[in-house]
Amino acid sequence: MISQLSWKIGGQQGEGVESTDRIFSTALNRLGYYLYGYRHFSSRIKGGHTNNKIRISTSPIRAISDDLDILVAFDQESIDLNAHELCQDGVIVADAKFNPTVPDGSSAKLFAVPITAIAEELGTSLMKNMVASGASWALLGLPLEVFNKAVEEEFGRKGQAIVDKNVEAVKRGAEYVLELAGGPLERFQLEPADGKEKLFMIGNDAIGLGAVAAGCRIMSAYPITPASEIMEYLIKKLPKFGGTVVQTEDEIAAITMAIGANYAGVRTMTASAGPGLSLMMEAIGLAGMTETPVVIVDTQRGGPSTGLPTKQEQSDINALIYGTHGEIPKIVLAPSSIEECFYDTIQAFNLAEKYQVPVILATDLQLSLGKQSCELLDYSKIKIDRGALVEETPEREDGSLFKRYELTNSGVSPRIIPGKKNGIHHVTGVEHDESGRPSESPVNRQNMMDKRLRKLDGIQVDNPIHVQAPHENPDLLIIGMGSTGGTIDQARVRLEEDGITTNHITVRLMHPFPVNEITPYLEKAKKVIVLENNATGQLAGLIKLNVGFRDKIVNMLKYDGTPFLPSEVYSKCLKVNEQSAAEKQSGELVKNGNF
Known part of the structure; x- marks a missing residue:
C-alpha cells in the first residue's frame, strides 16, 4: 500500500472538470485523507484546456507533486499536455469516444472507457464526469458508498431522480474499468486515512x-x-x-x-x-x-x-x-x-x-x-481589538473640535464614530491639524507626517516570520512567501537526505519589514536562496534593502504562470550549494597561495 497518490482530470473548460474534481476530492476528504489541489484553467468562460490536480496523502501536505499516478482525460489534448507527468507505471482513464492514444515513449497504461456513451445511455452526456469519476475511484479500491454520499450532496438540491442517475453513472464507470483492469489496481491502494475530520x-x-x-x-x-x-x-x-x-x-x-x-x-x-x-x-x-x-x-x-x-x-x-x-x-x-x-x-x-x-x-x-x-x-x-475607539468625550467649554488627529507619542490618536456626543471634527484628504482643519503650515506638516509614520515603530504582528531552523550554521537558508512554503519544505527533505543542511523562513510581514527577526538567520547561513514567482526578485530586493547580505543572496525566480515544483527547488538548491562549495574551495586555495 502507498501513503500518497496524485490524480488529475483534464478536458475543455465547461466540460465538468471542476465538478468532477470537487466531488472526487470531497469524497476523499470524508475518508480523512489530506489533500492539496492545483487548478489550471483558461481566462475564458467556456473552451480552452483546463485541468485539476489533487495530491492525496495520509499525512499533512502543502505542495503539488512533481509526478502523476492517474490521469482522467476527456480529450486527446489532455493526454498530450499532461502525459509527461505520469509515473512509469501511471494510468490514463480516457473517453473511448475520441480514440485515445498514448504519446510515444510513455509507459502509461491506457484504459479506454466509453465515458460519453455510458452517460448518453443514462439520458445525457452531461453525466460523463460522473462516469469518469466512478472509473478512477474504482481503480483505487475505495468504498463506493462514500463517493455516492458526495454525489448526493452535490446534486441533492436537484431532486432524487437526478441523484439516482448520477449514482448509476458512477456505478457504470466503476464496473467498466474494473472489468478492463481485472479489479482495483494494487499499485494504487492507499493506506487507510486517520479518519479525523478536516476542513x-x-x-x-x-x-x-x-x-x-x-x-x-x-x-x-x-x-x-x-x-x-x-x-x-x-x-x-x-x-x-x-x-x-x-x-x-x-x-x-x-x-x-x-x-x-x-x-x-x-x-x-x-x-x-x-x-x-x-x-x-x-x-x-x-x-x-x-x-x-x-x-x-x-x-x-x-x-x-x-x-x-x-x-x-x-x-x-x-x-x-x-x-x-x-x-x-x-x-x-x-x-x-x-x-x-x-x-x-x-x-x-x-x-x-x-x-x-x-x-x-x-x-x-x-x-x-x-x-x-x-x-x-x-x-x-479569536480576539477583537478595536483600538483607541472612544464612545464619547467630555464637553469642552471653549467649544473646540474633537482632536481626532491628536499628536501622540505612539502616533495613534483617539478615534470616534460620527454622531457620538462631543465628537465633531473635520475629515479631509488634504494636510490638516489635530482637529482635521486644513493646514499648510510647515511646522504642522512635519508634525503630522512624523505622527502618522510613528505608528510603524510600534507595530506588533503575530509571527512576522515562520522559521524552521534546525541548524546553527546551515549550508542554505531558503526564504519564500505565500504558497511556496510547502514546496520548500518538501524540497528540503531531499536536500537533507543528501547531507545539505537547510533552514527555511517564510516571510509573513512584508511591511514594515521584520528586520530584527530575520537578520540573525541570514548572518549564520552560508548562502541564502530567495524563492518567488516573479521576474525581478522583489522579495529578495526587500531583504537586500532592509537587511543587507547582498553577497549571500541568490534569486530563484519562476514567472511562467505555474507554481514551483519541489523538484525544481531541489535542483536549484543543489546547484547553489555546489557553487558555494566551489567558491569556498577557491577562496582557500587563494589564501594558501595554491591558486
Missing part, C-alpha cells in the same frame, strides 16, 4: 470566513479573478449576520465605499487583484491621510495589465508597499496556508483599527484558489 477549502473561502469571524459586516468589491470567490462566499454568509456585499461599478468605488463604511464604524473590507489594486492606490492614500482603518485583499496573479489572469504570480510586492503616492503608514501581511488566511484576516481587521491604517492581505493565485486540507480552526483564538 477542505480554498484560501479565498478561509479569508471570507475569517472576515465574518472578525466582525466584518460589509464587503464592497468588483469581481476579478482570482478574488471573486471571497465575494461569492460573503454574499451567502454576511446576510445571516446582518451584513451585506455591495458589488460596485469599479474598484475605485469599492475602496472608497469601504473607507466610508469604516469611518462610520462598521468593519468593512474589499478584495481585488493587481489591476484593481492599481485603481485603488489614490484612495488607499486617502485612508492613510485620514487615518481610517480599512482591509484590502490582493490576490496576486500574472501581470502586467490583464497579463495572465488565471495563472500564478507574486509580482505585486513592490506595488503593495510603494504604490501609493506620498508617504503613509500601512501594513502588508502575507499568509502562507489556509489556516493563516483565516487567522490573518482577523488580525488584519484588528491591526487596521489598532493603528488606524490600511492593512493589505497579500495572497497569490495558488493560495487563493488551490483547495487544501486544514485542521479544524480554533475559534477560541
